[in-house]
Amino acid sequence: MVEVEGLYHSYARDGRYAVEDVSFAIAKGETFGFLGPSGAGKSTTQGVLTGLLQLQKGAVTVAGHDMRKPGRAMFNRIGVSFEQSNVYDKLTALENLEFYRKLFDVETLDPMELLRTVGLDHVAKKKAGEFSKGMKHRLTFARSMLNRPELWFLDEPTTGLDPAIASEIKDIVKKRKEEGATIFLTTHNMYIADELCDRVAFIIDGKIKLVDSPRALKLRYGEKLVRIDARTEVGGTRS
Amino acid sequence: MLPVFLAMNAAFMGLFIIASYIFLDKAEGAVKAFAVSPAKVWHYLAGKMGVVAVTGLASGLLTVALVAGGNVDYPLFVVLLLATNAFGSAVGLFIASFFDDLSSAMGWVFGSVALLGLAAVSYYMPSFSPLAVRLLPSYPMLFAFRETLLAAPDAGLVWANVGGYSAGTVVLFLLAERQYRRRMTA
Numbered sequence: 001m002v003e004v005e006g007l008y009h010s011y012a013r014d015g016r017y018a019v020e021d022v023s024f025a026i027a028k029g030e031t032f033g034f035l036g037p038s039g040a041g042k043s044t045t046q047g048v049l050t051g052l053l054q055l056q057k058g059a060v061t062v063a064g065h066d067m068r069k070p071g072r073a074m075f076n077r078i079g080v081s082f083e084q085s086n087v088y089d090k091l092t093a094l095e096n097l098e099f100y101r102k103l104f105d106v107e108t109l110d111p112m113e114l115l116r117t118v119g120l121d122h123v124a125k126k127k128a129g130e131f132s133k134g135m136k137h138r139l140t141f142a143r144s145m146l147n148r149p150e151l152w153f154l155d156e157p158t159t160g161l162d163p164a165i166a167s168e169i170k171d172i173v174k175k176r177k178e179e180g181a182t183i184f185l186t187t188h189n190m191y192i193a194d195e196l197c198d199r200v201a202f203i204i205d206g207k208i209k210l211v212d213s214p215r216a217l218k219l220r221y222g223e224k225l226v227r228i229d230a231r232t233e234v235g236g237t238r239s
Numbered sequence: 240m241l242p243v244f245l246a247m248n249a250a251f252m253g254l255f256i257i258a259s260y261i262f263l264d265k266a267e268g269a270v271k272a273f274a275v276s277p278a279k280v281w282h283y284l285a286g287k288m289g290v291v292a293v294t295g296l297a298s299g300l301l302t303v304a305l306v307a308g309g310n311v312d313y314p315l316f317v318v319l320l321l322a323t324n325a326f327g328s329a330v331g332l333f334i335a336s337f338f339d340d341l342s343s344a345m346g347w348v349f350g351s352v353a354l355l356g357l358a359a360v361s362y363y364m365p366s367f368s369p370l371a372v373r374l375l376p377s378y379p380m381l382f383a384f385r386e387t388l389l390a391a392p393d394a395g396l397v398w399a400n401v402g403g404y405s406a407g408t409v410v411l412f413l414l415a416e417r418q419y420r421r422r423m424t425a
Binding site: 105 | 277
């Protein structure tokens, strides 16, 4: 579904690369975690994969489309949920989804149903400008599902959300995965990656250092820890 | 004379406003969401121009109607206003395409307005009409708008202006679109 070979990207012409010789492939139906600290090159890589940044050097294919010249058709097949919510503040939640829905050439999901899925149906007619940060984030997340994307890019999908909402978001991601969607998950949270991803890649200083399954990585690098809780009963009293 | 300047104001409305619209969308991040949809950049830019055209047409018609009443060839006036308004928006789009935020673009936008305004000075003081001023796109615009306010307008002159501004709009729009494709989400 995604093939990246020797990707380089620079923001300046000083020869310094934000990402350097990045290569990986994501199979159809796989959930691929892209981990790394801030400034490591996660967003740059995702930017190139989603067409937000022009491909400068390397070969990148997304959903069968060469990213040197991604066609309109590619955007009908992908969905992108941004870390920073970016919805129209002056439009209501429902209007936001209705507006973006019209941009797709494929059948889309019912906006009201999507709002229900992310728990925003009760504020569907409220302007997004009046929403809390978490609510805007959920609206951005819902928008990314409008076209039922085959390839779903999620950038820090649970950051800034309270645990209950974060859990609901994770459940939605798991459900889409079960339905066959391929997911590219950018995060710095190891626990989220462990819970959701089939494989993870670690990117540091623009270079991929490691790609493997969370389980294999835990076995290889995790601490072997056995925790024993002891309980004794003395004279009928537990201690 | 007043209706001519009011019409000019409506024509160049987009020069200011369109840059603000785009930079606001950029700041809100809405441009990014648009960029990852199947819609094309020119759809987005044309949409913004459409909004400015409606606003310009409404304000131009209202102000000119209030000042000049029935002494206007309205069909000709509307066509010219739409063509010049689109041209003003295209100039605004083109200038804004080189900048990342409103504050950095404002100097160029104001500079362009001041430059184009020189034509009005020349119109008011015919003795001041150096070639450089006569070559400004705002110069023939003033005379074209004046024609629409005359009892027997020279329709040929107005249509020639409409054609010229439309061609200029297409060229500037294409250049701006190319630039936005590269920089819109940078």
